[in-house]
Amino acid sequence: MKRRTFLKICGSLAASWPLAKLAPALASQQTDFQRHLVVLELVGGNDGLNTVIPFTDSAYYKARPVVAVPAESVLPISENFGLHPEMEGLLSVWEAGNAAIVLGLGYPDQDLSHFRSTDIWRGADTSAVIESGWIGRYLETIYPGLREDNMPQDPAGLEIKNQDTLLMKASGGQAGLAVQDPAKMFELMQSAVSLPQTTPPDTFAGKELAFARSVASQAQQYSSRLYDVSSKISNQVQYPSSQLAEDLALIARLVAGGLDTRIYSVALTGFDTHANQLQVQPQLLRTFSDAVAAFLSDIEALGISDKIILMTTSEFGRRVKDNGSGTDHGAAAPHFLLGNAINGGLYGIQPSLTDLDASGNLKFNLDFRQMFGAVLTGWLGLRNEDTAKILMGEFDTSPLAGICS
Numbered sequence: 083m084k085r086r087t088f089l090k091i092c093g094s095l096a097a098s099w100p101l102a103k104l105a106p107a108l109a110s111q112q113t114d115f116q117r118h119l120v121v122l123e124l125v126g127g128n129d130g131l132n133t134v135i136p137f138t139d140s141a142y143y144k145a146r147p148v149v150a151v152p153a154e155s156v157l158p159i160s161e162n163f164g165l166h167p168e169m170e171g172l173l174s175v176w177e178a179g180n181a182a183i184v185l186g187l188g189y190p191d192q193d194l195s196h197f198r199s200t201d202i203w204r205g206a207d208t209s210a211v212i213e214s215g216w217i218g219r220y221l222e223t224i225y226p227g228l229r230e231d232n233m234p235q236d237p238a239g240l241e242i243k244n245q246d247t248l249l250m251k252a253s254g255g256q257a258g259l260a261v262q263d264p265a266k267m268f269e270l271m272q273s274a275v276s277l278p279q280t281t282p283p284d285t286f287a288g289k290e291l292a293f294a295r296s297v298a299s300q301a302q303q304y305s306s307r308l309y310d311v312s313s314k315i316s317n318q319v320q321y322p323s324s325q326l327a328e329d330l331a332l333i334a335r336l337v338a339g340g341l342d343t344r345i346y347s348v349a350l351t352g353f354d355t356h357a358n359q360l361q362v363q364p365q366l367l368r369t370f371s372d373a374v375a376a377f378l379s380d381i382e383a384l385g386i387s388d389k390i391i392l393m394t395t396s397e398f399g400r401r402v403k404d405n406g407s408g409t410d411h412g413a414a415a416p417h418f419l420l421g422n423a424i425n426g427g428l429y430g431i432q433p434s435l436t437d438l439d440a441s442g443n444l445k446f447n448l449d450f451r452q453m454f455g456a457v458l459t460g461w462l463g464l465r466n467e468d469t470a471k472i473l474m475g476e477f478d479t480s481p482l483a484g485i486c487s
Contacts, residue, residue: 118344118391124350137156138161149360149409151167160428169368180420182485186430190449194413214251217249224238236342238345308341353366412444429482451475456482460483
């Protein structure tokens with residue numbers, strides 16, 4: 083059996099990599115930097131114009147006779163902008179100064195395909211072939227010996243999902259682990275067949291056998307570690323009933339329990355609102371807002387609020403003009419940075435609702451990699467040259483200077 087095939091089998095047990103430890107000297111260099119990033123993907127292309135609403139712009143209402151949010155229902159956050167009325171949970175976060183909204187994010191020559199644009203955002207790359215994710219490249223930077231047979235004691239990154247994605251793919255494979263339920267993973271790994279520990283022969287087949295044994299034993303090590311850490315801590319607030327809330331509650335317990343995982347990723351799906359947007363998007367924004375508000379309250383109660391920020395991403399926004407029931411694929415959109423370490427406010431410039439591109443979409447004013455760069459340098463502490471390597475180019479972060487404390 084080839085190693086790649088074996089890894090895919092292990093993936094069905096929610097283990098994406100062999101889980102060997104990095105050399106102690108390298109691991110010890112990382113333990114004094116206790117900052118974590120949560121990347122929340124709004125999958126499907128969230129309609130930014132109905133999320134952060136330019137409610138004083140008449141062009142908004144002219145273009146959206148069906149899906150526009152009435153001005154009297156908007157939750158004002160500035161003279162010209164307001165949150166969707168279902169986002170009450172985040173209004174208090176905004177008022178506390180712990181929410182930054184970055185306006186007009188996008189990239190050149192927007193590709194309106196879900197698959198391609200998702201890869202571009204996860205890869206921070208617009209190349210024809212995208213082979214790794216920006217988080218995967220970040221993890222390789224802070225763990226320079228990172229490879230499939232040399233992993234840290236705790237997962238370098240965790241995708242709280244049923245499967246791993248391009249986001250945490252590094253040059254040698256997945257740099258993170260995909261697991262949504264540590265208890266189920268632990269149960270699966272405990273019931274896995276133990277391989278005999280006789281000395282393998284010094285042959286090609288023997289090397290493959292040794293590799294398989296390493297994968298099995300080390301996957302069990304990670305499953306035990308995640309189960310133990312997630313079980314010993316109790317959340318301090320009542321979370322709403324949603325999968326996203328459960329995922330964020332798990333992250334709060336893992337960080338509070340001392341897991342040295344730097345990056346977490348979660349997802350909320352359903353934002354492809356071509357039809358029935360007035361029924362679908364408000365529910366999703368309520369789910370997003372309430373889950374994140376509970377998470378931020380929880381990490382405050384757990385005493386770890388200065389260690390974590392949360393950032394949203396989505397493959398694109400929606401078209402300015404509605405289609406009579408919803409909105410079609412668009413381009414630029416706003417995104418959120420949330421947490422105690424965030425200097426709240428509006429950043430960037432709102433794109434014009436009348437000076438549109440050839441498809442009738444908003445023209446971006448900030449490249450999304452400028453936001454990534456601001457997080458990599460301002461929050462995760464990377465040097466500018468390392469950030470440029472991860473983003474495969476230099477992107478001006480000065481419009482977002484000071485967004486992270």
